[in-house]
Amino acid sequence: MAAQPGDIRRIFEKQGYEVIGDHAAVKHCHWLRKSLLFNTPCYKQTFYGIESHRCLQMTPAAYQCTQKCLFCWRYQGFTDTALSPAEAMDPDELLEGCVAAHQRLVSGFKGDQRCSPERWEEARDPKHVACSLTGEPTLYPFLSDFFERCHRRGMTTFLVTNGTMPRVLATMDVLPTQLYVSVCAPTKEIYRRLCCPLVPDGWERLMETLQLLPSLGTRTVIRHTLVDGWNLGHEREYAALDSRAEPWFVEPKGYVHVGYSRQRLTMDHMPSHADVRRFGEHLANHLGYRVLAERPRSRVVLLGGGRERML
Numbered sequence: 001m002a003a004q005p006g007d008i009r010r011i012f013e014k015q016g017y018e019v020i021g022d023h024a025a026v027k028h029c030h031w032l033r034k035s036l037l038f039n040t041p042c043y044k045q046t047f048y049g050i051e052s053h054r055c056l057q058m059t060p061a062a063y064q065c066t067q068k069c070l071f072c073w074r075y076q077g078f079t080d081t082a083l084s085p086a087e088a089m090d091p092d093e094l095l096e097g098c099v100a101a102h103q104r105l106v107s108g109f110k111g112d113q114r115c116s117p118e119r120w121e122e123a124r125d126p127k128h129v130a131c132s133l134t135g136e137p138t139l140y141p142f143l144s145d146f147f148e149r150c151h152r153r154g155m156t157t158f159l160v161t162n163g164t165m166p167r168v169l170a171t172m173d174v175l176p177t178q179l180y181v182s183v184c185a186p187t188k189e190i191y192r193r194l195c196c197p198l199v200p201d202g203w204e205r206l207m208e209t210l211q212l213l214p215s216l217g218t219r220t221v222i223r224h225t226l227v228d229g230w231n232l233g234h235e236r237e238y239a240a241l242d243s244r245a246e247p248w249f250v251e252p253k254g255y256v257h258v259g260y261s262r263q264r265l266t267m268d269h270m271p272s273h274a275d276v277r278r279f280g281e282h283l284a285n286h287l288g289y290r291v292l293a294e295r296p297r298s299r300v301v302l303l304g305g306g307r308e309r310m311l
């Protein structure tokens with residue numbers, strides 16, 4: 001029998017999430033801890049300048065997703081592929097709930113000898129919202145208003161989407177500071193088997209999103225999560241997809257064998273950093289981009305096509 005919403009809530013809470021209302025959640029990221037205690041930030045601080053210890057990681061759609069990717073390391077108790085305006089929280093209430101939950105989660109670091117009081121105070125006052133965590137955030141119907149509230153409060157925003165909701169992106173008045181689209185398959189057939197869409201036209205919607213990206217007035221990133229034996233290689237096909245989107249950046253990143261993905265994949269599906277770097281170099285050659293940076297311990301490479309100079 002499928003898990004019920006109450007069961008899912010308990011699973012999330014057991015895993016350290018704070019559930020907000022009926023559909024949102026906050027969890028402090030592993031890198032917030034690393035940054036606070038050991039001054040080791042996530043690769044996105046190095047690549048894009050956000051401060052890991054001041055990053056609020058959240059999702060407005062913890063129970064909703066349009067895919068069930070084999071490599072997803074989060075609990076996939078998704079009950080819906082939609083969230084109606086009548087069910088959804090007001091964006092002010094959502095933001096207040098997220099900030100309060102973030103502060104409660106960060107309070108656990110108070111008094112830790114490894115964490116300076118100044119950095120702890122900073123962490124309580126987040127300057128960045130990473131809208132990802134789990135589920136598909138674009139299913140939250142007031143996402144544009146939510147970003148408007150975040151920006152008004154002086155916070156920058158990242159949105160990570162699987163690209164299956166192009167009509168939402170096309171009609172957002174306020175876009176995130178940086179928009180990530182995950183392109184995790186070079187072909188429709190691999191997409192079908194690896195990303196397991198719950199909507200019948202998932203691939204076509206992803207293609208529509210790629211087509212839309214050049215017209216959106218924000219920084220764009222295509223993320224390729226690479227799973228050895230599944231979607232690694234195929235650089236020519238990926239380049240054909242990426243070139244439609246004209247992204248500011250491309251981020252090839254190796255699959256990591258953690259969380260619930262261990263029930264579906266093995267350690268052998270994790271590419272080495274050398275594999276990811278090689279893929280990145282080949283892809284950059286096809287796209288006319290260049291390798292800008294890399295982080296071997298996160299198995300990630302950053303490619304750029306020239307617009308990074310505007311950062």
Ligand code: SF4
Binds near residue numbers: 030031042056130
């Ligand atoms: S940007 Fe992502 S990885 Fe970095 S601290 Fe925020 S949630 Fe964690």
Ligand code: SF4
Binds near residue numbers: 065066069072135162
């Ligand atoms: S789209 Fe994201 S949240 Fe949904 S199953 Fe895939 S990795 Fe998990």
